[in-house]
Amino acid sequence: MSRQLAHLSDEALVLLAARSEDSALAELYDRYGRTAYGLALRVLRDPTLAEDAVQDAFLTLWRTAGKFVPERGKASTWILTLVHRRAVDAVRREQRRRAESLDPATEPSVEGVEEDAWLRLQRERVQEALRRLPDAQREALELAYYGGFSQSELAERLGQPLGTIKSRMFSGLSRMRELLGEPGTEKSWTSTT
């Protein structure tokens, strides 16, 4: 049934969800549930905690869809922000997991994971942009976003002044924004946005 909504934009689906159309929520889950789960799993390293974070985020979406303002940003950004926030809250409660978050051995492997072409393209283009960042900026972004470390924790962990951490995060995100906007990436072939 939800596939009848396949032609609608994410933003239109959020507006339908605000009117308690649960098929719209199902469609949003079908579009972003997997990315949401991958993100939560990357931050939390625990399938049960990751499921909880995703469920909590989608139910928050369902309950607060009426507050979504399309002018302020994309619906997908909002959904992934909800997921990320919940994952970070949970990882800060579960201090012990965080020590492992730098260990590449615990990184979920891409082997054996079936991805659709769109997801793979997205992943490769963001990973490529991350690779092209200066090391210090990439490190700050990765520890903050995937590790769930606060800026003060990062300053302590990396032995740098807080101001340096702030500027690495800002420069890193700004540079990422430029890189993701360059030709060869999604924006160049979706002319309508």
Next chain:
Amino acid sequence: MDLHDLTAAYALDALDADETEAYERHLAQCAQCREQLAELNETAGALAFAAVAPEPPPQLRSAILATASAERTNVVPLPRRRWVARGLAVAAAVAACVAVGFAVSALKSGPSRLVVVVKLGPHRGRGTLQVKGLGAAPQGKTYEAWVIPPGRPPRPAGLFPGGEGTFLVRLGGVPPHSVVAVTLARAGGVRTPTSPPLIKTST
């Protein structure tokens, strides 16, 4: 603390609780920061796509949709006692239904016809449960399907909200001679059954 400087950290969720609160108060006053945040948020959101994303377990989707649907049925509360009485009558009738590999039960149950079908695929006994005509679960509740292999404890196999239409639950592996059951559980589902089954079929 210069609050303008916190936009990137906020977009990355890298502020502690006090800083977040201070920044959000500032944001309400500062159009420039709101604009910058919209941009940086989008880029931070893109980082989500760099994580390798395995398929989430199917019960996650059904749990989310069942809970959402249960919250929505708020609007039309079901008379609970009558519902439970009807459910138990259904359980007794359905429990009688036995077939090998393919169990079908169709019976009259008040105004709507309840249809329960368990199908077992040829591939390692993977099964699906189809349920039609079971009224929407009351507020804060969900239907939960169980696979009970012989001599083993029940395994939760998925959630569905009930109501209009046919509900399909992918049961995963169904070992030979398992019982497939449906209970009413609290929203979000439970790990072990907390109430007697409403529907019970042998396979």
